[in-house]
Amino acid sequence: MDISIIIILIVNVLFSLKGFRDATFFKRYMFHVDSILIRKEYIRLFTSAFLHGNSTHLLFNMLSFYFFAPVLLAAVGQVGLWSIYIGSLLAGNLLSLYIQRKNGDYSAIGASGAVSGVVFAAITLSPGMTLLIFFLPMPAYLYAVLYMVYSINGIRKQSDNI
Numbered sequence: 124m125d126i127s128i129i130i131i132l133i134v135n136v137l138f139s140l141k142g143f144r145d146a147t148f149f150k151r152y153m154f155h156v157d158s159i160l161i162r163k164e165y166i167r168l169f170t171s172a173f174l175h176g177n178s179t180h181l182l183f184n185m186l187s188f189y190f191f192a193p194v195l196l197a198a199v200g201q202v203g204l205w206s207i208y209i210g211s212l213l214a215g216n217l218l219s220l221y222i223q224r225k226n227g228d229y230s231a232i233g234a235s236g237a238v239s240g241v242v243f244a245a246i247t248l249s250p251g252m253t254l255l256i257f258f259l260p261m262p263a264y265l266y267a268v269l270y271m272v273y274s275i276n277g278i279r280k281q282s283d284n285i
Contacts (some may be wrong), residue, residue: 125196144191172232176233
């Protein structure tokens with residue numbers, strides 16, 4: 124496995140584990156509209172993507188990244204993978220900030236924006252891609268749709284803090 128993929132996985136896991144154990148750390152780095160807009164804590168636009176609400180949230184995002192990142196890496200290289208991951212991370216959080224700009228208490232966490240960028244870029248580059256999920260073949264585009272449903276449901280519920 125490529126070092127770029129390993130680094131992204133490890134940083135997500137370590138950052139999330141720290142957040143699971145330390146509520147102050149979690150609150151300091153999560154996406155929070157008032158903290159970003161009023162206190163100018165712009166780092167939250169980046170750090171919130173490495174925090175996850177629970178182990179299921181972390182596992183789902185990191186497995187999704189793991190499934191699709193090698194395809195993207197093979198097509199665009201390390202610089203391309205990092206560019207798409209970080210660009211999607213920031214684009215997703217900036218869109219959330221714009222949509223929620225009048226809702227100062229809105230908060231969110233998770234790598235869903237970054238992972239979505241990787242998933243859909245990989246599918247664009249390899250539209251016939253198939254995944255083995257519990258030893259059953261699944262078209263990658265179907266997995267992507269289910270991933271988006273999961274992410275949107277988490278956003279709507281706000282119980283997952285996605």
